[in-house]
Amino acid sequence: MGFGSVLLVPDQTLNKNLLEELMDRWSCERKGFELPLGLVKVTMMDVALVLGLRVTGESVVLEGDVPFLGIEKFYGSSVEKRMISIASLEKRLKSLDLAVNEDFIRTFLLFTFGTFLFPNAYGTVDSRFLLYMKDLDKVPLLAWGRAVLQDLIKWMDRRKEDENEKYMGSCLILLQVWSYEHIDIARPIVPECYAPFPRACRWQNSSYRFRQWFTTKFDGLNREQIIWKLEPTPEEKKVDIIFELLDLENDAVEVPSxxxxxxxxxxxxxxxxxxxxxxxxxxxxxxxxxxxxxxxxxxxxxxxxxxxxxxxxxxxxxxxxxxxxxxxxxxxxxxxxxxxxxxxxxxxxxxxxxxxxxxxxxxxxxxxxxxxxxxxx
Structure with missing residues (x-):
C-alpha cells in the first residue's frame, strides 16, 4: 500500500529535550528552524529519505467541506465528530485476526495514522482519511509523505503560537531523525543496518542529555556540524519515490531566454x-x-x-x-x-x-x- 518502509523503522525513544530545543527554534513565518548559522527547513526530500513515503502525486487534504461517507459511519465516526478512536481500531484489528481483506487494510492504515504518522492529543484519527481509501488501488499513489510534513508544520506552528499548548502531536520520529541527519548534535551511533532505506532505520536511540546541554550545543554550532541539504545516495536514487522526486525537481527548472x-x-x-x-x-x-x-x-x-x-x-x-x-x-x-x-x-x-x-x-x-x-x- 506504499507504507512498507514504515514497518522497517525500528523502535525509537523520543528524545524530549532535543525535540523541545528544536521546536523552540521553529519560525512560524519562515517555516524552518532558526539556528545561529542560518535557517534550516524540512524538505520533501528529507521526508522521502527519512520515512520512505511518497511525496509526489495527489495531495491528501482533510480541510474544507468534505462530504460524510457511509464508510466513515461503518468505522464508528459521525457527522458531528468525524473521528475514530484508536482503541476501537485496535479492537477491530484483533477481531479480524489473520483475515487480510479490505477491511483489515483500511483498519491497519488508520491505526498506523493515529499512532505513528498523524497522532494527536485525543487518541483518535480523522475519519476523513477514508475518503482516500475508497479505492485501495489508488492509495500507494498518493503523497502521504507530503501530508505528514504538513501535519508536522501545523503542530509546530500551534505549539509556537500558543504558550499554553502542552501536547505536541504529529510524526516526531521524522523530526528526530531529521535532526540526526542534518545536525551533528547528540547523534547516536549509526548501526550496521540490513535496510539502508529509509534513513530512519540507520539510527539507534541517543543518550540522555539535560536540556541546557542541548541549548549550549545549538548556540555554539559551526558550519561543519550542519548538512544544509540532504543528497540521496546512488542506491537511494534507484528507489522509485526518490527517482520520481528528483525527476520532478529537474522538470521544475525553467531556463529563460x-x-x-x-x-x-x-x-x-x-x-x-x-x-x-x-x-x-x-x-x-x-x-x-x-x-x-x-x-x-x-x-x-x-x-x-x-x-x-x-x-x-x-x-x-x-x-x-x-x-x-x-x-x-x-x-x-x-x-x-x-x-x-x-x-x-x-x-x-x-x-x-x-x-x-x-x-x-x-x-x-x-x-x-x-x-x-x-x-x-
Whole structure:
C-alpha cells in the first residue's frame, strides 16, 4: 500500500529535550528552524529519505467541506465528530485476526495514522482519511509523505503560537531523525543496518542529555556540524519515490531566454538570514527580498540558505557570469545553483534589493511582488 518502509523503522525513544530545543527554534513565518548559522527547513526530500513515503502525486487534504461517507459511519465516526478512536481500531484489528481483506487494510492504515504518522492529543484519527481509501488501488499513489510534513508544520506552528499548548502531536520520529541527519548534535551511533532505506532505520536511540546541554550545543554550532541539504545516495536514487522526486525537481527548472536578462535583474533569496559569514555593503538593507542592480556594489544569490555574495570585484555586465563568479569564490558552497537561467527549482523566483534612500517605495513594491510571485499576503 506504499507504507512498507514504515514497518522497517525500528523502535525509537523520543528524545524530549532535543525535540523541545528544536521546536523552540521553529519560525512560524519562515517555516524552518532558526539556528545561529542560518535557517534550516524540512524538505520533501528529507521526508522521502527519512520515512520512505511518497511525496509526489495527489495531495491528501482533510480541510474544507468534505462530504460524510457511509464508510466513515461503518468505522464508528459521525457527522458531528468525524473521528475514530484508536482503541476501537485496535479492537477491530484483533477481531479480524489473520483475515487480510479490505477491511483489515483500511483498519491497519488508520491505526498506523493515529499512532505513528498523524497522532494527536485525543487518541483518535480523522475519519476523513477514508475518503482516500475508497479505492485501495489508488492509495500507494498518493503523497502521504507530503501530508505528514504538513501535519508536522501545523503542530509546530500551534505549539509556537500558543504558550499554553502542552501536547505536541504529529510524526516526531521524522523530526528526530531529521535532526540526526542534518545536525551533528547528540547523534547516536549509526548501526550496521540490513535496510539502508529509509534513513530512519540507520539510527539507534541517543543518550540522555539535560536540556541546557542541548541549548549550549545549538548556540555554539559551526558550519561543519550542519548538512544544509540532504543528497540521496546512488542506491537511494534507484528507489522509485526518490527517482520520481528528483525527476520532478529537474522538470521544475525553467531556463529563460538570454533576452530576459538585463543589467537590473532579480534573484530569489530566503527571508532575512543573508549575511552569515559574508559582508554586504552597509547601504543594503537585509530585508529578505533583494533587487540585483549591477550599477550598485553587489549581487546576492541564496540557495537553501547558503549565502553567495558577488561584489563589484567580479561583477560583469552579465548577471549570470557574476553569479558564477560568486560561487567559484566560495569553496565551501555545495552543489548549488544550476545557473543557466538563474533557476534551481520552483522555489527560485524574482525579488528586490532595498537601499536606504528608497525603502518606503520598495517595501510597497515588495508586497505586490509577493502576491504576484509566491502568493504571500
Amino acid at each position: 538570454p533576452s530576459e536578462h538585463s543589467s537590473k535583474s532579480v534573484i530569489v533569496v530566503d527571508d532575512d538570514n543573508l549575511t552569515n559569514g559574508f559582508t554586504i555593503p552597509e547601504d543594503i538593507l537585509e530585508c529578505g527580498v533583494l533587487e540585483v542592480d549591477l550599477t550598485k556594489q553587489s549581487v546576492l544569490v541564496v540557495e537553501d540558505d547558503v549565502d553567495l555574495l558577488c561584489t563589484s570585484k567580479c561583477a560583469t555586465n552579465n548577471i549570470i557570469d557574476s553569479c558564477k563568479c560568486a560561487i567559484d569564490a566560495i569553496p565551501q558552497v555545495p552543489k548549488v545553483l544550476q545557473l543557466v537561467g538563474l533557476g534551481y527549482s520552483v522555489w527560485f523566483s524574482y525579488r528586490y534589493l532595498i537601499f536606504k534612500d528608497n525603502r518606503g517605495e520598495l517595501l510597497a513594491k515588495i508586497n505586490e511582488l509577493k502576491k504576484e510571485i509566491i502568493g504571500e499576503d
